[in-house]
Amino acid sequence: MKIGEIATAAGVTTSRIRFYERQGIIPSAERGVNGYRDYAPDLIALLRFIEQAQGLGFSLKEIASIEIRTGEHIVSCTDALAMLAEKHKSITALIAEARDRKARIEALMAELQRNKDAADSAI
Known part of the structure; x- marks a missing residue:
């Protein structure tokens, strides 16, 4: 072809x-x-x-x-499952890391907003 x-x-x-x-x-x-x-x-x-x-x-x-x-299934199910399990594990870790980072960003934003509000009310 x-x-x-x-x-x-x-x-x-x-x-x-x-x-x-x-x-x-x-x-x-x-x-x-x-x-x-x-x-x-x-x-x-x-x-x-x-x-x-x-x-x-x-x-x-x-x-x-x-x-x-060769054939209908070009990757063995055993190999595919192992690779998918490893990818799932790494993605789960990335999601946990992203959630933690998001929580830290939100906490910092809240702290900065409180500081800004305090500064604005002092004026």
Whole structure:
């Protein structure tokens, strides 16, 4: 399949495919005698997986470390569950950190508002 066909089928841009190829995220395409890239149709599933994983917050480095298989499920359920559990853990920690930061900001805002109100009433 040509790059445009693969891009359309996977819902990505051709430049993204070229980028993934340069970065080693996807295998290099075969080149025809005309110099055009010729991709295997099973690349569609991999590109969709990469997009889904990035949408869930996985970096390309994390995605590249995954063992990709052939067939309907390109990542084993065991590997996927382990990765998702680790991502869930890190996101839970980020949420806790953000909530703590929010509470500290709100406390500082309240203190500054009280100081401002006291200064304004002293005038």
